Amino acid sequence: MKILVTVKRAVDYTVRVRPLTDGSGVDIANAKMSMNPFDEIALEQAVQLKEAGVADEIVAVSIGNSGSQDVLRSALAFGADRALLVQTDAVLEPVAVSRILAKITADEAPQLVLMGKQAIDDDASQTPQMLAARMGWAQGTFACGLTMGDAEVTVVREVDGGTQTLALPLPAVVSVDLRLNEPRYLKLPDIMKAKRKPLEVQPLEEMGVDVGTKTRITHYAEPPERKPGVRVQSVSELIDRLVNEAKVL
Amino acid sequence: MAVLVVADHSGGTLADGTARTITAALELDATVDVLVAGEHAQSVAEQAAALNGVNRVRICEDAAYAHQLAEPMATLILSIIDEYSAVMAPGSTQGRDVLPRVAAVLDVAQLSEITRVIDKNTFERPIYAGNVMATVACDESTQVITVRTTAFEPAASGQSALIEAVPAPETPVAARFVEESVVRSERPELGSAKVVISGGRGVGSAEGFKLLEKVADELNAAIGASRAAVDAGYVPNDYQVGQTGKAVAPDLYIAVGISGAIQHWAGMKDSKVVVAINRDEDCPMIQTADYALVADLFDALPELEEGLAQLKAQ
Ligand SMILES: Cc1cc2nc3c(=O)[nH]c(=O)nc-3n(C[C@H](O)[C@H](O)[C@H](O)COP(=O)(O)OP(=O)(O)OC[C@H]3O[C@@H](n4cnc5c(N)ncnc54)[C@H](O)[C@@H]3O)c2cc1C
Numbered sequence: 001m002k003i004l005v006t007v008k009r010a011v012d013y014t015v016r017v018r019p020l021t022d023g024s025g026v027d028i029a030n031a032k033m034s035m036n037p038f039d040e041i042a043l044e045q046a047v048q049l050k051e052a053g054v055a056d057e058i059v060a061v062s063i064g065n066s067g068s069q070d071v072l073r074s075a076l077a078f079g080a081d082r083a084l085l086v087q088t089d090a091v092l093e094p095v096a097v098s099r100i101l102a103k104i105t106a107d108e109a110p111q112l113v114l115m116g117k118q119a120i121d122d123d124a125s126q127t128p129q130m131l132a133a134r135m136g137w138a139q140g141t142f143a144c145g146l147t148m149g150d151a152e153v154t155v156v157r158e159v160d161g162g163t164q165t166l167a168l169p170l171p172a173v174v175s176v177d178l179r180l181n182e183p184r185y186l187k188l189p190d191i192m193k194a195k196r197k198p199l200e201v202q203p204l205e206e207m208g209v210d211v212g213t214k215t216r217i218t219h220y221a222e223p224p225e226r227k228p229g230v231r232v233q234s235v236s237e238l239i240d241r242l243v244n245e246a247k248v249l
Numbered sequence: 250m251a252v253l254v255v256a257d258h259s260g261g262t263l264a265d266g267t268a269r270t271i272t273a274a275l276e277l278d279a280t281v282d283v284l285v286a287g288e289h290a291q292s293v294a295e296q297a298a299a300l301n302g303v304n305r306v307r308i309c310e311d312a313a314y315a316h317q318l319a320e321p322m323a324t325l326i327l328s329i330i331d332e333y334s335a336v337m338a339p340g341s342t343q344g345r346d347v348l349p350r351v352a353a354v355l356d357v358a359q360l361s362e363i364t365r366v367i368d369k370n371t372f373e374r375p376i377y378a379g380n381v382m383a384t385v386a387c388d389e390s391t392q393v394i395t396v397r398t399t400a401f402e403p404a405a406s407g408q409s410a411l412i413e414a415v416p417a418p419e420t421p422v423a424a425r426f427v428e429e430s431v432v433r434s435e436r437p438e439l440g441s442a443k444v445v446i447s448g449g450r451g452v453g454s455a456e457g458f459k460l461l462e463k464v465a466d467e468l469n470a471a472i473g474a475s476r477a478a479v480d481a482g483y484v485p486n487d488y489q490v491g492q493t494g495k496a497v498a499p500d501l502y503i504a505v506g507i508s509g510a511i512q513h514w515a516g517m518k519d520s521k522v523v524v525a526i527n528r529d530e531d532c533p534m535i536q537t538a539d540y541a542l543v544a545d546l547f548d549a550l551p552e553l554e555e556g557l558a559q560l561k562a563q
Binding site (some may be wrong): 011013014016017018024033035057067093094095096098099104116120122123125126127128129133134136137138139140142144152154155157158159160161162163164165166169170178179213214215216217218222223226227229231232234235236238239241242248249 | 341385
């Protein structure tokens with residue numbers, strides 16, 4: 001069984017991103033970049049399925065600039081067998097990404113596509129559902145549990161109010177949540193081995209996919225600033241201030 | 250043209266997020282219809298019809314919608330989408346699951362979790378864990394939008410709009426429902442509570458959360474948690490507040506034993522008043538809160554409970 005895993009290069013989760021002063025973009029030119037944390041969890045899941053003998057091939061795909069080769073190398077070190085970079089400097093809307101992924105998914109014909117439930121840069125949480133819809137497949141979003149059967153994958157989803165378990169006919173798309181697993185630390189021998197694994201780079205322009213949309217960000221701003229707070233010395237002072245000053249009790 | 254709002258409901262109750270989404274929809278267009286799909290959805294449809302500003306409720310009752318799964322829901326929405334210029338849903342796990350499928354079939358970009366309607370084609374939404382607010386221009390043929398419900402007041406109820414049936418289209422390839430485990434709580438909903446008290450890793454155990462519960466009882470508060478507290482199994486997953494959990498915006502947010510990571514702030518930064526109780530005076534939660542108490546939470550919580558009980562008795 002083949003599994004396709006999508007990985008995005010995103011600003012590292014420890015970076016506090018700010019808008020540029022002129023509002024034309026965000027100040028990330030020198031920011032630390034990493035693999036989107038949810039995508040690491042998707043990869044870990046794929047590797048566990050391979051180690052369990054359920055999957056026999058893992059293909060990692062990324063869409064982004066040449067820097068995305070780094071996250072694909074990490075994906076190979078995790079245990080992906082080969083990697084594909086669709087190279088573009090453009091920042092794409094999820095719907096455009098889903099057009100590209102649908103083409104790759106049709107070509108690769110995996111039984112399962114594992115994706116992070118959201119990317120921590122645009123926080124859209126759209127691409128997996130969009131890919132599933134384009135393929136006409138079932139989806140299991142926000143997965144915190146996954147079991148492969150012969151013709152179905154069973155997914156436990158984190159939903160408002162608790163959890164929900166669904167069985168998806170294969171092929172299917174699953175988007176993963178934080179509590180599905182804990183991604184392993186990469187070991188040096190795996191990183192060395194990854195250097196010899198195949199990483200194909202395909203320029204987006206050569207794919208014949210239109211990535212245009214009628215949606216665009218026109219301005220980037222700071223969120224409203226909070227007033228500086230006060231230090232209270234005791235619980236009674238806290239209650240007093242909440243009653244008399246903040247008037248929330 | 251009109252806006253279609255997809256209702257969120259469970260256990261026969263319309264979610265508060267739907268009433269808030271209707272407020273956002275009315276800022277976009279004067280004509281707002283609500284789609285209610287379920288196996289038995291009449292009472293939910295009546296609750297939606299009562300919300301002021303709703304033009305009509307469209308109800309589709311069929312076993313296919315018993316769990317409102319994404320595949321049949323998207324197909325249903327698409328069967329009537331031609332009548333609308335925009336479709337909106339709460340940014341709940343339900344809305345987030347369904348709407349991108351609609352957008353993909355229409356081949357339009359979707360806007361996730363808008364916090365403001367600026368004009369008919371311009372919206373605001375948070376990106377980068379809420380550290381940046383993006384103004385987005387959307388000129389798609391159909392606007393597909395989920396709403397950060399805490400940013401909008403709920404529509405009041407009092408009217409009674411027309412309820413019309415919509416035929417169920419043929420169901421597509423879809424997931425099969427197996428089971429669910431829903432924790433029903435007597436407490437107010439996290440997303441709409443006036444007071445939220447959240448615990449973090451510092452609370453130390455499920456047992457420790459009992460101290461928060463006692464304070465919550467005094468305040469009629471909802472209980473939340475950091476990711477660390479959920480990961481450690483102190484509380485269920487749907488307590489998680491943050492970038493990847495729930496967004497809350499109560500009048501009062503009390504963070505207990507939570508360090509205040511970017512990802513946690515993302516979910517509670519729109520709270521009116523933030524209180525931090527933490528023994529580490531250098532942690533971001535203490536640094537940024539409106540009222541910061543540097544103390545051991547195991548001392549502070551019982552004192553707080555007692556003080557609040559006295560306040561109530563006065
Ligand atoms: C992709 C991604 C998504 C994430 N999404 C979320 C999210 O949605 N929500 C979220 O919350 N986090 C999220 N996180 C995790 C986040 O980065 C932090 O790790 C997490 O919020 C830390 O939780 P915490 O504050 O409870 O734990 P810690 O950071 O360990 O803080 C515990 C605090 O408790 C205090 N403490 C300990 N004992 C006591 C005591 N006796 N009395 C008083 N204070 C005490 C300590 O001083 C400390 O400040 C995400 C991370 C990633 C990578």
